[in-house]
Amino acid sequence: MxxxxxxxxFSSTSYKYRFVQGFIRALKRINRQKLATSLLSRSxxxxxxxxxxxxxxxxxxxxxxxxxxxxxxxRALLQRIxxxxxxxxxxxxxxxxxxxxxIRGKSTTFTMIRNIKRSSDDRNCKDQxxxxxxxxxxxxxxxxxLVPGGEAMDMCNLLDETAHYIKCLATQVxxxxxxxxxxxx
Amino acid sequence: xxxxRSRSKQSSGSRITDDQINDLVSKLQQLLPEIRxxxxxxxxxxKVLQETCNYIRSLHREVDDLSERLSELLATSxxxxxxxxxxxxxx
Numbered sequence: 146m147x148x149x150x151x152x153x154x155f156s157s158t159s160y161k162y163r164f165v166q167g168f169i170r171a172l173k174r175i176n177r178q179k180l181a182t183s184l185l186s187r188s189x190x191x192x193x194x195x196x197x198x199x200x201x202x203x204x205x206x207x208x209x210x211x212x213x214x215x216x217x218x219x220r221a222l223l224q225r226i227x228x229x230x231x232x233x234x235x236x237x238x239x240x241x242x243x244x245x246x247x248i249r250g251k252s253t254t255f256t257m258i259r260n261i262k263r264s265s266d267d268r269n270c271k272d273q274x275x276x277x278x279x280x281x282x283x284x285x286x287x288x289x290x291l292v293p294g295g296e297a298m299d300m301c302n303l304l305d306e307t308a309h310y311i312k313c314l315a316t317q318v319x320x321x322x323x324x325x326x327x328x329x330x
Numbered sequence: 331x332x333x334x335r336s337r338s339k340q341s342s343g344s345r346i347t348d349d350q351i352n353d354l355v356s357k358l359q360q361l362l363p364e365i366r367x368x369x370x371x372x373x374x375x376x377k378v379l380q381e382t383c384n385y386i387r388s389l390h391r392e393v394d395d396l397s398e399r400l401s402e403l404l405a406t407s408x409x410x411x412x413x414x415x416x417x418x419x420x421x
Contacts, residue, residue, distance in 0.1 A: 288383055
């Protein structure tokens with residue numbers, strides 16, 4: 146890790162490191178599962194699809210936990226992944242949560258959220274209805290569907306979270322591309 | 331962060347200013363590849379939001395494709411994890 150390369154607002158180097166670490170760890174885990182169930186037909190379409198879902202969910206989870214709980218979208222994304230895994234895998238879902246989140250129970254998570262709550266969450270964005278009915282309103286609703294946790298946000302927070310989310314998504318794509326290129330070389 | 335808070339405190343109790351919205355919209359504009367390269371200042375906020383939606387959707391699609399590719403690679407070979415991390419961080 147090169148300490149001189151830290152950028153100003155978006156500390157990309159440490160974020161990249163945390164993302165790659167979490168993602169590789171998850172890939173190892175998925176790989177071990179594949180070996181464990183190798184008696185079954187490894188390359189059946191169902192198996193391939195399930196593995197694709199696991200990889201995608203691991204990528205999203207690594208991205209969100211590399212950001213931490215500082216951002217509303219990362220909290221919403223982690224919650225969504227946990228709920229999905231609880232549905233898919235039952236009580237075993239604790240195994241799949243990336244180490245960075247350190248899940249100890251719901252109360253701990255909410256305490257962390259309360260303590261790290263940023264000022265942007267308390268920002269006073271009034272007169273939401275006039276904005277919602279204006280020209281930007283229906284475009285913003287489309288955006289809300291795409292950004293995790295967007296439904297509960299007002300306009301200012303939504304735009305702010307979107308900017309950060311796009312930065313993290315672009316980095317995620319770049320890093321995954323490098324990993325895939327390296328693994329296929 | 332603190333400057334943003336004092337700015338919102340001055341306008342608290344009143345409407346969201348257009349400046350605040352335009353500020354955030356222009357910040358978004360800088361992140362979008364198409365609009366950034368086009369070198370024109372006058373892009374409407376609605377267009378920026380539309381491009382943002384499209385960009386996020388295309389990024390999601392890329393993540394899906396890469397996940398698929400990685401899962402297929404997992405099926406065929408093992409990944410050399412430590413070597414990957416080292417190579418990525420040295421670039």
